[in-house]
Every structure is written in C-alpha cells, then in structure tokens.
Amino acid sequence: MSINFSVEQTDGSARLGRLETTHGVVETPLFMPVGTQATVKGLTPDQLHSAGATMLLANTYHLTLRPGEELIAELGGLHRFMGWDGPILTDSGGYQVYSLALSCRITDQAAIFQSHIDGTLLELSPEKAVSIQESLGSDIAMCLDECAPFGSSAGKMQDAARRTISWAERSRACHRRKDQALFAIVQGGMDLDLRASCARALAALDFPGYALGGFSVGETTEHMRTILPAVAEFLPADRPRYLMGVGRPQDILAAVACGLDMFDCVLPTRNGRNASAFTANGSLRLRNACHKRDSTPIESDCQCYTCRHFSRGYLHHLFLANEMLGPILLSLHNVAFYCRLMEKVRQAIRERRFAEFASVSLARWETRL
C-alpha cells in the first residue's frame, strides 16, 4: 500500500490521525504549505522544517508548464529537485487550468487550455494528469476533477460532478505507481444531494483518500460552514479527508470539527509577503506606523526563528525599505503559526477538548483576523 492511514483518536467528529507515506509519517489534522513552482516562496526546506512543516503541496499545472515533469524526473523527481525529503502532495492541475489559463474548454475527454505563460494550446486529460504526477513522484496524487464555479447552474454542477466521477474511474484505471497514493475529489457544489451521490460513487471505487473540491472558490463562509458537516459524513471514515485550498485559521478549525484531516493554503506565505502576520490575537499589519518603535516580537510565545530574533520595529523597517528579508521572515512566522496551530489542534483532540480549544481560539481571533 502506498499510504497507510489510521485514526488514533476521535473527539466529536474531529479526528487525530497517522498518515504513513513513502517519505515518512505525518500526523493529522495537517496543514501543507504550498510550494507552487517547487518552492514555498522565499523559504528554504531547512526553514520549513524548523517552522514545523511536515508535508508540502506542489502544483502540477505550474510544474508541467515549467520546467516540465520529464525534466524533474530526469533530475531525480520532485523531492530531490526541490530538496524536500518529507512527503509531498501534488494537485491534479485542474483547478489552475480553470482559474489561471488564458482560455479553457472542457469536454468529456479532457480540458483544453492555453498556457498562462506563453499562450500555447495544451490538453489535460485524467490520464495525462496521472502521468504527470507519476513523473513528479509525489507521495499523494490527485485525480483530475471539474470544479464548476460557485453560482453555476444546477445543470452545470451535475455535469461537473458526473465528469469528475468518470475522470476518477479513468485516473484509477491508468495509475501505476506503487509508491504513490491517488486520491479522488468530491464535487457537487453546495447541493447536498449531488455531493452525496458524487461521494458515494467515488467511495465505491475504493480510493486510499478523498478530497473535497469546490470550496474556497467564491462561496461565502456561511455556505461552506453550512454544508461541510453533512458533506464530511459522506466520506469513508477510514480514509484521510482533504479539504482543498482551505484556508483561514477559523475555516480550518471549523473543518477539523467536521472530521477533515488535511489542508493547504497560500495564505501564510502570501500574507507574509504582504506584511501581514498571523497571531493568536488576530492579524498584524507590519507596515503600520504603530509598529515602528515596537521592540517586541510578533508573538512573544512563538518559538519561530523570526520571533526569537527580531522585533516588530525591525520587520516594519524591512518592509518600508523593500528588503527581501521582510517577506522571508514573515512567511516563516506565518508558516510556523499554521503548523503550531495544527499541533495545538492535535493536542486538543488527543485530550478530548477540541470544541473548547476551537471556541477559545475563535473568540480571540474573531474581531481581528
């Protein structure tokens, strides 16, 4: 088996899990920093380890366009290429084809799109998405899905769900790599019946893990919070559950409460580059003049490299002076914040006090995050 997953403890619907991969064991609930182009922007693998990251996500769409999966395979595979020896999950490329490509047309056969880099017309089929990810050599690969935009018609949502199921079957049929697990993605938008039938159909195909797609694509927090508890129930209890592209700390806590296990999001690094820091008491904008003379770290109880060595005043200076070290140090803190949050989440589940932990955390963030 390419992965082994076991639920070690539950607390309500929240689960503490253990995920064994070809590149090591990680605990869930788990947050994966995003390394779009085979690098988490601005951070070295050493810095990611020190921040507590255990598993990364990389984007198939970007890597197949540049530098290409054959090149990465030739240079020893994605792990060796980017110098990361822990597990890596790659997405299928579908979401980026729909959101980043210059144009995109979807047929039952494949998605035909234009590269956002040079306009080349390309095709991404379920088989191609599997083949690219097999070349990359990630520990977990994702089936190509169709993610209809939030607000699409019922007919379009049904089409997307049907195609997603059919593409999952085709992906499974062509997937060969034994040291890589292939996860399926449940679509269906905000329609509970559609989600349920999509989840049932995919569960019958017996994938080693399942993801929820179509969240964090324009729906409101209320929409997500409303249907997530029900949708999570549709997923097999003995398989890891991955909520793609989510999200803010409060969204992750809400999803953990529903039994979700894995998360990824660009927020820690994107906000870090934009001088915004996550803290247990809400976010801090380091460009604000109020930080100019502040000798305290971002968070006094944070053990990250940034908080152990630098003041808010210094970080403020770095951003005003347009120095690269500002984005670097803040990305590092934000990744450490997310990883520490997940460590606290796991500890709370272990001690069966997750609901209380989540409620206290949310109250501290509510007004400022």
Place this chain on the structure above:
Amino acid sequence: MSINFSVEQTDGSARLGRLETTHGVVETPLFMPVGTQATVKGLTPDQLHSAGATMLLANTYHLTLRPGEELIAELGGLHRFMGWDGPILTDSGGYQVYSLALSCRITDQAAIFQSHIDGTLLELSPEKAVSIQESLGSDIAMCLDECAPFGSSAGKMQDAARRTISWAERSRACHRRKDQALFAIVQGGMDLDLRASCARALAALDFPGYALGGFSVGETTEHMRTILPAVAEFLPADRPRYLMGVGRPQDILAAVACGLDMFDCVLPTRNGRNASAFTANGSLRLRNACHKRDSTPIESDCQCYTCRHFSRGYLHHLFLANEMLGPILLSLHNVAFYCRLMEKVRQAIRERRFAEFASVSLARWETRL
C-alpha cells in the same frame, strides 16, 4: 581599547591577523558581506553564520535616512536590531552622500546633500557621522572623508585629502564611545605623494585602524594594482588595514599580497540576485539554458547549504520562474564562496605559500571571472 589587533604571521607583505572586537574575535584577511539597510539582502543571520561570515558592514547613510539612528538605538542598537551578534563595521556615510544623494555640496564644515528617498536637504559633518555611528553602536566606525571621483583635477584631489585629514582630526576629537574603534581613511587618488602625505598625517593622529578610500570608484584595475603596493606601505604595520568597497576575488588577492587585511563588497549578493555564481573556475550564469538539465551543484566541493542540496538545474528553474529562492540560494553560495576564499587565503599565509595560492587561483579564474 575598543579593539586589539595583532599580526600573527606574515608571508611576504601578506599578513595573518587577529582582530578582537567588543562582539568577538575575527581572523584577517577578512571579507565583510554588506548589510546596507541593516540586512544582507535576502539572507538571515543564521544563513550568514552558516556561510562562514564573521563580521558585517552596514551603511550609515542608508540607516540615518531610514529608519534613523535614534530608532535603532531605542531598539537596542544595530546588533540587536538586525539580529547579528558578531562584529559590525559601519562606514561614515560619505561615499553614499557623494554617489547616491540627489545633490551634494561639500564645504570645510560638512557635506550638504538631498536624500535620495524624499529629497530632504540634510547635512553630514564629521561630528554628525561619528554621532550617528555611536548611536548605531557598531564595533568599528569610520571617519567622514571626502572621496573625489577618479579623474578629478590635482587641485580637487589635494582639497579632498586636506579636508579628509582635517575631518579625521575633528572625528577623533568628538568620538566618545569606548566599545567602538574609529578608523581613519586615507585619500589622495592615484597620486602617490598625496597618498603618502595623507597617510603620514593620519598616522600621526594614532587611529586604531586605517582604511584606503577612493578605490573601486572608476579607476581601472591596472591603476589600483599599480599604486596599491606603495600605498599599503604608508599605513602603520601594527594596525588593521581596510580596503573599502573592494572587490572582485582577484582584486582581494592582489590587495592581500600588498598587506591589506579587511574587505567589503556587494558583489556576492548583487551577483547572486542576478543569477551569477562565483566558483573556483570562474563565474556561472544560472539563467543560461546549458544549466537546465544539469544535476550537479554549483561547486561539487562547496559545503554551503545551496551546494549540498540543490542542482544547477533547480537553480535555473527558480530564476526562470522568478522565484525568490533563486536569489536567496545564490547569494548564500556567493557569500560562502567569498568566506571560503578568505579561509584559504589565511591558511596559505599560515603555511607561507600565499603567492603560490594566489597565482594558482588567478590562473583558474582568469579567463572566466
């Protein structure tokens, strides 16, 4: 005494030295990476330590404009502000006033200039330069000098040398900080007699260290190489000798051969940001397509983080994808290259084979650096 300097060994005119400062002991000949705005661009202090850096340079001009020396003093001084616990040298700000300011007028009293950030009219006197550096709290401060451009008339060169001596006297008279050493700067352009008289006048004032200014400002390599041996002789033998703003590896070797001890230059980080790597066999342009499929590191015998973990192919990808990690990893390698070069220089002097070492190194670089 704010510093202690001893020459441990000589090999021809080359010297192996030991420099004790308030923030630790460093060996010379020594290269100082440049942390213009209280950060060596793109690198954390941890990364600098790991690359072998022992002492940094920071720019008084930039720091007095932003964030201001009072703020840095309030936040605990420059070392604490930038998280660097080793020794720091600050320049006087003069060179930047002459080269970066929007306008500049020099009188015997002071340099009056316009900030390149917002056009504000400001004054930098010898007393002000000392006062700023005392607030910053560097281990070594520099006297304000006048650096006439290469090619200035003899009269202008004489004026600059005269003013530099007078300003050194005034700097010395107002310098109070006991944990900081104040170095004087010898000017005089390419005129050996003027250099000699400037050096004699400054030596009579008994500074703990001496710098050579006015190199690396437009003169040719031949100009520098021609007069450096003679000029170095004018400097007191028992004091550290610092060649400001120099330079390329071959220039540093030539200067060490003349008895110079300290160097600084932005080349390792600037070239690193521009995808150019220093190696023992010349420079490598990592954007070049020839590196695309190259699985070897920049230098196979380099122990820096970059060379231990990443291929030229990966670095090529990072630069083509405009990823921050490219400049970071290449700056790190280049700083490590310079620090390792200086370690080899010291070892060669220790074993009295510096001339041979320099000659072999230069032959390997000659065609490609």
